[in-house]
Amino acid sequence: MSKHANPNWWQEAIIYQVYPRSYLDTNGDGVGDLAGITDRLDYIAKLGVDIVWISPFFKSPMKDFGYDVSDYCDVDPLFGNLADFDKLIAKAHSLGVKIMIDQVMSHCSEDHPWFKESRSSRDNPKADWFVWADPLPDGNPPNNWLSVFGGSSWQWDSRRKQYYMHNFLVSQPDLNFHNPEVQQAMLDSLRFWLERGVDGVRMDACNFHFHDRQLRSNPPALVRDTATVTDVNPYGMQAHIHDKSQPENVAFLQRLRVLLDEFGAVAIGEVGADDALAVMAEYTAGGDKLHMAYSFNLLNEICTARHIRKQVEDFKARVKDGWASWSVGNHDVPRVTTRWGKNHNPAAFGKLVLAMQLSLKGTPCLYQGDELAFTEAEVPYELIQDPYGITFWPEFKGRDGCRTPIAWTNGENGGFTAGKPWLPVAEEHKAVAASLQEGDADSPLNFARRMIAWRRTMPQLTRGDIVFYEAPEPVLAFRRELPGERSVIAIFNLGKEAVNFTLPAAKGAQKLEQPGLPGEVVDGEVRLPAYGAWFGYAA
Template identity: 85%
Template sequence: MSKALSPTWWREAIIYQVYPRSYLDTNGDGVGDLPGITDRLEYIAKLGVDIVWISPFFKSPMRDFGYDVSDYCDVDPLFGTLDDFDKLIAKAHSLGLKIMIDQVMSHTAEEHPWFVESRKSRDNAKSDWYVWADPLPDGNPPNNWLSVFGGSSWQWDSRRKQYYLHNFLVSQPDLNFHHPEVQQAHLDCLRFWLERGVDGVRLDACNFHFHDRSLQSNPPALVRDTATVSDVNPYGMQAHIHDKSQPENVAFLERLRVLLDEFGAVAIGEVGADDSLAVMAEYTAGGNKLHMAYSFNLLTAVCTAKHIRTQVEDFKARVKDGWASWSVGNHDAQRVMTRWGGAHPTPAFGKLVLAMQLSLKGTPCLYQGDELAFTEADVPYELIQDPYGKTFWPEFKGRDGCRTPIAWTEAANGGFSSGQPWLPVAPEHIAAAASVQEADVDSMLSFARRMIAWRRSMPQLTRGEIVFFDAPEPVLALRRDLEGERSVIAIFNLGAQPAGFALPEAAGAEKLENPGLPGEVVDGQVSLPPHGAWFGYAR
């Protein structure tokens, strides 16, 4: 891949997400920091990825661990300084890596100066920068909108004697994107980082920017949303047609794209919606909004060939020129090894999932630790930090289990910190630490490096069209077609028992040497061991 020559290099790229609190702590306070990321950039570069997405590191009271921003243009001292960030950018670029920052635009922390001023009165300069509403005659909130984190999304404020909207925590008031000054303020803050050399932006909850000004109540959901939220959360009981995914957001994303194009930067949007694929298609179509988007549709507990095929085909059917990013793990979802692999996932399963993800049409997004096949950590209630988990415990334990610190070595705390980690390092992760896997040619880490390098050598897998074959569960069968190249067939056994598949292009099918996934073909019949895969050229 030639990033310098291809205007759509990001379509061929791989994104690697870093959750800074849990990557590497260099000052012994138990929390990862920017110098820690800088220290591990060679590790990331050796993995073979292209873009490093760093979750929020801006000034914040940390009630939602950085997704509640109090200053968009500075680094929180917990993570370091602006100088530390500049050094990180410089080193990343020297290694050929691009840096993508996380922008949380829909809401701020209540400590943000914008909200401090807005809540003072109903007639100050920023009084309309947030979503305020009078109570109903009986004192209740203006409508039935719910917070993703539980309960009403309206909070009474005694200063203004009004309710303010918060789609997430009470301490995360929602900005009023209908106000043009709010939009411009965010674009100005983003320009600050682009001028420092940032190569891209991940937009958190990007379909939450606007709300229905009429404040109509949401109707009941005809089909409950269990992709975005846990089924113990009443949020999924509503059809969210008034509190998010409003049409005005398209025009704002177009303004955002103009700014990004000025710097040659890219954007990926997080979409959590009742019909996420439709919103993804809308936000990526036309080449004048987001470059790509991802949803929670592959971050659910459903691991069937039909489900995976449906997500890719439905997106493809809805948009011709847009682009998806396929993520099976991130900081908001139970680790894929446990979520899809069960209580005792095998090493082969981790390799299969990565190979499958890298074979879909779209930009893969990998989450730190998945290249090491880390399972979900068990964090006891007394150590839980996530407010989401505290609210819905024990049926939903929150997001801490996927956020525990990375184990780099077999030393104390996995070599993550010389102090007490903010979350415990899982003992099973220490046993499978990066240093242990580094020395094992059959490890998940070694396989990930080989698989990523192999994908880069196969233009069919980075730029080709995708067609699925009808196959019995748990087999996922697909073909990638690229003009001027031989079509590649990929067959995956998602199950724990041997499986077979009869190739439609049986005669002459040629097995491709791949990074080490077991699978054989005899007379057009592919035989796959548990969690095996087969790659071959079509006739």
């Protein structure tokens, strides 16, 4: 039975992602922990978000920093224990905040007992729990599939004298979802956390669960995918029609939804695909699979009004009853103030992008530090931790720059730890630390709080339809329509130069008092300074 009076509460919610290694360290070992998240839940609640998505904290050898799970039903000692998690849940719920965990189902760690048993022989009880294949006659892998993290997605195993599949690191073998026992084991592990009070699940790499049984090679890509991977990665040179996004996944997601509905919990899926919008549409349509999904299409290097508009309009056109989550930052990509804003006035640009993200139709997903308008940190090669970055250095520096610890103060280690932080705390982050922003009414942090609170008073922005206006680059303009409410016009200048243009729809519109972005409309002429915005009721 649902715990929520409004069954679609998640459509009006805001998600806030916490990367636990980098949030707050309470025991001085240099790595953030569950107790640190609990300690900062008041800060999160004051921000005004509804759901906290916590990246993996399960037992792991940490070769991919928790995304290589060795025990799905326990907390890694690095982060604490189950009692610490229960305290986190209890405090979050007392503050009216829901907790979403990160489930990595497509693969696990080579240290997981399941894989250790599977690789021991070809006839053990878990022999078919992973994707094994014989070599070609010349000893090569069975096909041309590539790993997202570089090289072949097949690794030779001397025990079974076979190759096993890994879509990511060699140490992350892929589970065989064609085996019903694997599906059930994954659902059982999720039930373990739902019974502890978890309110939702973020499905990591949710279109990677199944592979083509015939192991057919992928053809070359007609259009290279540069949204999911960097252009120095050959992974984008294939059309990934056989190694992921298989039709069998739909039935599994339906089984997942039945379990979630039993607890009134929600799911958001991460979709990395050649045609991500099509997969998002397929996985969220019908109300019987994922509640919502997000892609990498707003997590790439392209920052144009035309691009943003196309993503939203294409999703709307391709799925009538599904739901999107729009994310412009997370633990896998450079911070948006650097990636899109090029470090030009990050405070102003961060405010503008947050306001835009909160105004699109869909559930916003914010990344820790974006409310502080943090820029991408520079991590020197000798301190890089991310195996993805080590492989493709220097053209691609990996994901450490967005994963550096939060600067809570401008003191030593930014108040993150009393020890040596696992990644250095950026000096530029300490200069705009959370404690400094608290006392500045015009800071990105206080703007974020006001903007989130204001959004709650505007049902058009949480439930309304979206219709775009023609506007010159770099301006994004649209209206949000909700039956029984006045339509709201929203206009954003994504550029670093002032823009003046005429928008007939804005003539006679009544300005809305929003949380503080500069801009005005005079008789239909829109006047926006750099990173300015304007909201108004349509005439």
